[in-house]
Amino acid sequence: MQRVAVVRFPGSNRDLDAVLAAEQVGSEAYYVWHRDTDLQQADVVILPGGFSYGDYLRSGAIARFSPVMGAIQRHAADGGAVIGICNGFQILCEAGLLPGALVRNARLSFVAKPVDLRIERTSTVFTNAFSKGDKVRVPVAHGDGRFVADAATLDRIEAEDCVLVRYLPAGTGVEPNPNGSDRDIGGVCNPAGNVVGLMPHPENAVDALQDSQTGRGFFDSMAAWQPLVARG
Amino acid sequence: MAEPRVAEAPRRKPAGLTAESFPGERSVTPEVVREHNLNDLEYDRIVKLLGRTPTLTELGIFSALWSEHCSYKHSKPILRLFPTEGPRVLQGPGENAGVLRLPDGWAVAFKIESHNHPSAVEPYQGAATGVGGILRDVFTMGARPVAVLNSLRFGSLDLPRNRYLFAGVVRGVGDYGNCVGVPTLGGEVSFAPGYTGNPLVNAMCVGLLREQDLMRARAHGVGNVLLVVGSRTGRDGIHGASFASEELSEKSEARRPQVQVGDPFTEKLLLEATLELITSDLIVAVQDMGAAGLTSSSAEMAARGGVGVEIDTGLVPTREEGMTPYEILLSESQERMLVVAEPHRVPAVQAVCDKWELTATSIGRVTDDGVFRVRHRERVVAAIPGQPLVDDCPIYHPEAREGDEARARRAARPPTQTRLPDPERALETLLDAPSLASKRWVYEQYDSTVQSATVIGPGSDAGVLQILGTEFGLAVTTDCNARLVALDPYEGGKAAVAEAARNIACAGALPIGITDCLNFGNPEKPEVFFQFREACRGVADACRAFETPVTGGNVSFYNESPTGAVDPTPVVGMVGLLEPVSARVGSNWVEPGDVIVILGATRGELGGSAYWAELLDFVGGQPPAIDLAAERGLQRLLVAAAKAGLMRSAHDCAEGGLAVALAEAAIGGPYATRSLGAALDLRGYAEAVALEQLLYGEDGARAVVSCAPASVKALTRLAAEHGVPVFAAGTVGAPNGRLELEVPGPRLSWDTIALRRIYYDAIPRRMAHAEQDR
Amino acid sequence: MSFRVHVRVMPRVGLLDPQGQAVEHALGALGFSGAGAVRVGRAIELTVSAASRDEAEARARQMCDRLLANPVTEDYSVEIED
Amino acid sequence: MSFRVHVRVMPRVGLLDPQGQAVEHALGALGFSGAGAVRVGRAIELTVSAASRDEAEARARQMCDRLLANPVTEDYSVEIED
Numbered sequence A: 001m002q003r004v005a006v007v008r009f010p011g012s013n014r015d016l017d018a019v020l021a022a023e024q025v026g027s028e029a030y031y032v033w034h035r036d037t038d039l040q041q042a043d044v045v046i047l048p049g050g051f052s053y054g055d056y057l058r059s060g061a062i063a064r065f066s067p068v069m070g071a072i073q074r075h076a077a078d079g080g081a082v083i084g085i086c087n088g089f090q091i092l093c094e095a096g097l098l099p100g101a102l103v104r105n106a107r108l109s110f111v112a113k114p115v116d117l118r119i120e121r122t123s124t125v126f127t128n129a130f131s132k133g134d135k136v137r138v139p140v141a142h143g144d145g146r147f148v149a150d151a152a153t154l155d156r157i158e159a160e161d162c163v164l165v166r167y168l169p170a171g172t173g174v175e176p177n178p179n180g181s182d183r184d185i186g187g188v189c190n191p192a193g194n195v196v197g198l199m200p201h202p203e204n205a206v207d208a209l210q211d212s213q214t215g216r217g218f219f220d221s222m223a224a225w226q227p228l229v230a231r232g
Numbered sequence B: 001m002a003e004p005r006v007a008e009a010p011r012r013k014p015a016g017l018t019a020e021s022f023p024g025e026r027s028v029t030p031e032v033v034r035e036h037n038l039n040d041l042e043y044d045r046i047v048k049l050l051g052r053t054p055t056l057t058e059l060g061i062f063s064a065l066w067s068e069h070c071s072y073k074h075s076k077p078i079l080r081l082f083p084t085e086g087p088r089v090l091q092g093p094g095e096n097a098g099v100l101r102l103p104d105g106w107a108v109a110f111k112i113e114s115h116n117h118p119s120a121v122e123p124y125q126g127a128a129t130g131v132g133g134i135l136r137d138v139f140t141m142g143a144r145p146v147a148v149l150n151s152l153r154f155g156s157l158d159l160p161r162n163r164y165l166f167a168g169v170v171r172g173v174g175d176y177g178n179c180v181g182v183p184t185l186g187g188e189v190s191f192a193p194g195y196t197g198n199p200l201v202n203a204m205c206v207g208l209l210r211e212q213d214l215m216r217a218r219a220h221g222v223g224n225v226l227l228v229v230g231s232r233t234g235r236d237g238i239h240g241a242s243f244a245s246e247e248l249s250e251k252s253e254a255r256r257p258q259v260q261v262g263d264p265f266t267e268k269l270l271l272e273a274t275l276e277l278i279t280s281d282l283i284v285a286v287q288d289m290g291a292a293g294l295t296s297s298s299a300e301m302a303a304r305g306g307v308g309v310e311i312d313t314g315l316v317p318t319r320e321e322g323m324t325p326y327e328i329l330l331s332e333s334q335e336r337m338l339v340v341a342e343p344h345r346v347p348a349v350q351a352v353c354d355k356w357e358l359t360a361t362s363i364g365r366v367t368d369d370g371v372f373r374v375r376h377r378e379r380v381v382a383a384i385p386g387q388p389l390v391d392d393c394p395i396y397h398p399e400a401r402e403g404d405e406a407r408a409r410r411a412a413r414p415p416t417q418t419r420l421p422d423p424e425r426a427l428e429t430l431l432d433a434p435s436l437a438s439k440r441w442v443y444e445q446y447d448s449t450v451q452s453a454t455v456i457g458p459g460s461d462a463g464v465l466q467i468l469g470t471e472f473g474l475a476v477t478t479d480c481n482a483r484l485v486a487l488d489p490y491e492g493g494k495a496a497v498a499e500a501a502r503n504i505a506c507a508g509a510l511p512i513g514i515t516d517c518l519n520f521g522n523p524e525k526p527e528v529f530f531q532f533r534e535a536c537r538g539v540a541d542a543c544r545a546f547e548t549p550v551t552g553g554n555v556s557f558y559n560e561s562p563t564g565a566v567d568p569t570p571v572v573g574m575v576g577l578l579e580p581v582s583a584r585v586g587s588n589w590v591e592p593g594d595v596i597v598i599l600g601a602t603r604g605e606l607g608g609s610a611y612w613a614e615l616l617d618f619v620g621g622q623p624p625a626i627d628l629a630a631e632r633g634l635q636r637l638l639v640a641a642a643k644a645g646l647m648r649s650a651h652d653c654a655e656g657g658l659a660v661a662l663a664e665a666a667i668g669g670p671y672a673t674r675s676l677g678a679a680l681d682l683r684g685y686a687e688a689v690a691l692e693q694l695l696y697g698e699d700g701a702r703a704v705v706s707c708a709p710a711s712v713k714a715l716t717r718l719a720a721e722h723g724v725p726v727f728a729a730g731t732v733g734a735p736n737g738r739l740e741l742e743v744p745g746p747r748l749s750w751d752t753i754a755l756r757r758i759y760y761d762a763i764p765r766r767m768a769h770a771e772q773d774r
Numbered sequence C, D: 001m002s003f004r005v006h007v008r009v010m011p012r013v014g015l016l017d018p019q020g021q022a023v024e025h026a027l028g029a030l031g032f033s034g035a036g037a038v039r040v041g042r043a044i045e046l047t048v049s050a051a052s053r054d055e056a057e058a059r060a061r062q063m064c065d066r067l068l069a070n071p072v073t074e075d076y077s078v079e080i081e082d
């Protein structure tokens, strides 16, 4: 069975949410404390949402120095799957595992609501169960969710097909880009697709009683994922 | 609500009540006594109790514990009116939070607290630390916070200062709860002139625990160790408790304590560490260092346990150099806990705290002489008999007399209109009124999905969460219509409980208990104390009728500002049990073709209505008398109908009456992709009453529900069994269609898209440039 | 004339500064020994048109009092670039 | 010796600065004409123990490169108090 390590930093608060969603798709999920350096043969590592170190200074800026990050770097380099959600995404950008940065929302206030996304790339650990162009509605909950990078980096991200999902353009009945992200980017991945970062929270849209279940596809993808390289 | 306390206090005359003053400390003069908000009666009692003049440190201790905030000296006798018992009650008033029994060995702990004065001074930090305090009250009971709610009152949004306070408070509530990771599932906000200069900020927290993990803040076991856990102690908020117990004025401005700054990150670590300490049985007791910080937490834990304590302020980790025992004892630095543990457990306790990157420092021990003794290293700076310190504050029975002008307002009638407001425009005006309009601008700043248990978030009648791994859930709400309380405190108090229960029942849940936050003016004014007593009687009678015991709460007096006392605002926070959680019901129409049914009768009560307030600028008249039997019947009907799966939606009629309830059901939820039209014929309903009364009257015990055509018969039968009048008013119409009412006279018709825009834009458009307000 | 103004808005002395604490802790963990008393505030840069340097400073201070700093929790300082 | 260091971390020029825009707009609305080009960043103050002023500055710069500033979005400047 697929082993999913959910990393807990001081201040993580969607750690349980990640475990529950992983269990929904039959994965074996367990916590790894940020001071540990052993991922316990994880197939997938999830950096969950929250406010690691209170998001003080910059979101993810302090957590990225946690002892566990070295193991995560190696895991990713070996082709292992790494998924950063919200604060986890911020940490991956701060750590340089993903391009760009996540800064204060354009409207300057925290935003919590469902948003509509379009799946841009499907050959990744977190989206392979979708078809390109699929639309999903999942909640966001962040204050620093505006994805930014210089024009050259943005062009490279697009050229290398590293946009994971985009917010939908505004329209009737649509909950559009909530934070002013460049080019409506809501998530990115590395070229190989084994390291992904996503600002919205699919883990909060998997349960039958929740408003939307379309987040489940992300975790079905995770469960179906085969490592690119045989793990050494 | 202090008391009841355990009785096995050692009554033997405590020895060694000697104490010396701390070097450099002012001596205790009449001025100093007055500065500490202690009157002659109280001071004399202190001297008798000690058999000597108190040291300044002791004076500070008394002024904190004998402040209104800690002693409830004006409210205790009135609070005894509340029903506090019932088969579900595991913990009633007197602990950090009340606790009710749930199915399958689960229990719910919940409590509401005010942070009005700090928020008036510094809205962001005041609101943030208010949330922090109520979270700690709940997790010190051994419960994991699973929901927060917030009940807010401000003056009109036309004034920049009010916009500034509103924006700052909402940001503070959000930033704190979001960071700790507790979803906000509900609340309320309203705006009225009476709150200008004195906003109300009440925060409620709901937590879940296994019954066997229930923890009480009672120190016992002579020789056990006291530890402070969490943040260092600074000079923050010294005298906060007494500050919260006087009117805001230049005088209080001058004495304003240093602002407390919240650190939600440390709070999150404290939460995890505390729950780990409790569930692994490492500690005897734990209490938040809230108002009056170390003083109240240690003295109250000792009194509850009927023991003494001795603490050494020299051991408390401080943030600043040279803090005196006085400052250390009275500091209200946030994110600190006081823990009692058996000596041999201390290393294990410290290990848990260290894992969560917190420090735990031993500062004292439990003693057998019943004395509250404080030393600073070698020097004893306070030695006070513990039980009297907490319990013997004089209790006052102020005069209660209704103000003439309140009686006059109730008797008054709105100015006779040359022309009645156009009924179609009237609805638009009401939906655009900030108090009635959608609070989406507010709750969009609050994380409502974290923890994966949210079933219905903000924007419906009540918030609903599921208890993972079980079949049941909880519904939560806060409610109070202060306009009604101001006009008729007794009926208004009943109405607050009734509206909360209606909100809970509309979600399909059975009301099981309440916590209350009683926000009033200066109780030494007869008209204020009248409002207080009568409102409490109303709350008490309603709670008896609904079998919803009061498990705790908070009294906030002295909510006065240059503009006078705030509207009396007894906020009711209610919890309901939803079995099964899958039976939950939302408040918006779902399906074209569904039948719209009005439950309950309409006499057309406009007294104290939003219609009169918003359209005629008239606040007056006799508010509706709340028929508790009818309310109870409606609640039970809604619960039964939900269980039987007969309803697609249910929404209570409250402010704005039937018309606003219909409009809200049509408009759809905050993220609905469309509104729904409807065609209703009200001509057969409430024939005797005039049109404006029919549409905008605020009679209680009513709800608008929709159901599949096939369910109408069963619902009607069920309603008859519960003695609730039913009227099938029409059917749900097309997406984005029109809302059409056949009434006596010309048909009324609204474009639901337009109504939706008005309802959701009302607050955002007023707050568009709030960043420039101060 | 116009002047480039640098405003520094810092948390009041004595007030808890959780952000400063966190940064101080992190610097220590990164092996930067001997870094202490860290405070984190806001830096605001703006161009102010005024007849003189003094007037520019005076106006900047008014802006701080009215908007840029929260008198209850923050202190500010103003510098004019030359 | 120990030095008081003032670090200013500002959003990279060219990068959208909504906070700066909001402040600029608010200043205008409050009647402060002729205030423009507002940027809002972070001010960090800390004490650094070092043998010399230059060493203090060098160490502060290391701290910025490692932690205090994000090279993707921010520029920083360091000043030593005397």
Ligand SMILES: Nc1ncnc2c1ncn2[C@@H]1O[C@H](COP(=O)(O)OP(=O)(O)O)[C@@H](O)[C@H]1O
Pocket: B149, B150, B151, B152, B184, B185, B186, B187, B188, B189, B435, B436, B439, B442, B443, B446, B457, B458, B459, B460, B461, B462, B463, B478, B479, B503, B652, B654, B655
């Ligand atoms: N301060 C707030 N925080 C969170 N939710 C809020 C707040 N104010 C209002 N709401 C939500 O908006 C909805 C409408 O609130 P309210 O006007 O009190 O409705 P009702 O009259 O049914 O009580 C409810 O779901 C309520 O929880």
Ligand SMILES: [Mg+2]
Pocket: B187, B188, B461, B477, B478, B479, B503
């Ligand atoms: Mg309500």
